[in-house]
Amino acid sequence: MNSTPELTERDFQIFRELVYRHTGIHLHEGKRQLVKTRLSKRLRQGGFPSFRHYYEHLVMDRTGEELSRFLDAITTNLTGFFREPAHFDFLKEELYPKIRREVEHRIRPASIVFWSAGCSTGEEPYSLAIHAMDHLGDLPGLQLAVHATDISQEAIRKAAKGIYPLSRVRSLPKSLLRRHFLKGTGPQKGLVRVKPHLRGMVRFQCGNLLECSLPPDEMDVIFCRNVMIYFDRESQHRALRNLVSALRPGGYLFVGHAESLSTNKLQMGLDYVRPSIYRKR
Numbered sequence: 065m066n067s068t069p070e071l072t073e074r075d076f077q078i079f080r081e082l083v084y085r086h087t088g089i090h091l092h093e094g095k096r097q098l099v100k101t102r103l104s105k106r107l108r109q110g111g112f113p114s115f116r117h118y119y120e121h122l123v124m125d126r127t128g129e130e131l132s133r134f135l136d137a138i139t140t141n142l143t144g145f146f147r148e149p150a151h152f153d154f155l156k157e158e159l160y161p162k163i164r165r166e167v168e169h170r171i172r173p174a175s176i177v178f179w180s181a182g183c184s185t186g187e188e189p190y191s192l193a194i195h196a197m198d199h200l201g202d203l204p205g206l207q208l209a210v211h212a213t214d215i216s217q218e219a220i221r222k223a224a225k226g227i228y229p230l231s232r233v234r235s236l237p238k239s240l241l242r243r244h245f246l247k248g249t250g251p252q253k254g255l256v257r258v259k260p261h262l263r264g265m266v267r268f269q270c271g272n273l274l275e276c277s278l279p280p281d282e283m284d285v286i287f288c289r290n291v292m293i294y295f296d297r298e299s300q301h302r303a304l305r306n307l308v309s310a311l312r313p314g315g316y317l318f319v320g321h322a323e324s325l326s327t328n329k330l331q332m333g334l335d336y337v338r339p340s341i342y343r344k345r
């Protein structure tokens with residue numbers, strides 16, 4: 065017998081509004097089944113007889129804990145190490161040589177600050193730390209920092225642990241794995257953990273892109289990839305305003321390859337560099 069309660073059209077609408085209000089994510093009509101599947105587990109765990117009962121509990125819960133579980137269930141956290149490699153090639157071929165030149169001419173300090181905005185379970189910010197270490201690590205006194213934020217607390221918890229199944233890193237070069245990952249043994253067999261020197265460089269924090277809680281530093285590079293793709297025009301605009309204000313002049317913003325930002329980038333103070341890459345004026 066199928067015991068999953070029905071998600072009515074009205075139920076879908078009220079969850080949809082709640083998701084939009086808290087995340088900026090616009091769930092279109094076709095996402096009804098997805099919402100039902102993802103929330104069914106919470107209904108079963110909490111013993112709620114219907115989606116409406118669950119909704120009432122969710123909005124009455126003043127601790128914010130249920131909202132956090134709800135957002136964990138609704139957000140899509142798909143990610144991977146060195147995803148969309150053309151972006152990493154751009155850093156290597158364009159940005160790092162420029163930083164090197166500027167450091168040599170004493171125009172800038174030997175430092176680079178990244179923000180992985182919508183970092184999911186951490187693969188993206190760790191990839192940035194690894195990449196910068198491997199290509200700029202020889203600069204004397206290099207200061208390297210990666211800020212990493214996501215609205216999902218569960219994703220941030222996993223990210224901060226830095227533990228992944230071996231299958232997630234199998235395609236990476238062996239020498240890179242040796243330098244930056246520890247292989248699990250005994251009960252940890254089949255897992256890898258990011259080495260402490262990398263974990264120390266990445267600062268994880270739960271944060272909403274639509275709010276103005278920005279990392280403290282001025283960013284050289286922001287990766288906000290495959291996050292705003294789920295936003296409508298209005299949320300994209302709000303998020304972009306926050307991202308641009310966190311960038312230093314000349315800093316770069318990377319979005320996902322499949323994303324087309326509907327907001328007028330020029331008005332936001334961004335110049336187009338190449339598809340999915342923008343530079344702050």
Ligand SMILES: C[S@@+](CC[C@H](N)C(=O)[O-])C[C@H]1O[C@@H](n2cnc3c(N)ncnc32)[C@H](O)[C@@H]1O
Nearest residue numbers: 087139142143182184214215216272273289290
């Ligand atoms: C598909 S993942 C992308 C991960 C990574 N950037 C990548 O491209 O591999 C999208 C992430 O954006 C996060 N997210 C969605 N809305 C957000 C918001 N308003 N503020 C911060 N993070 C958000 C989700 O929780 C999810 O982890």
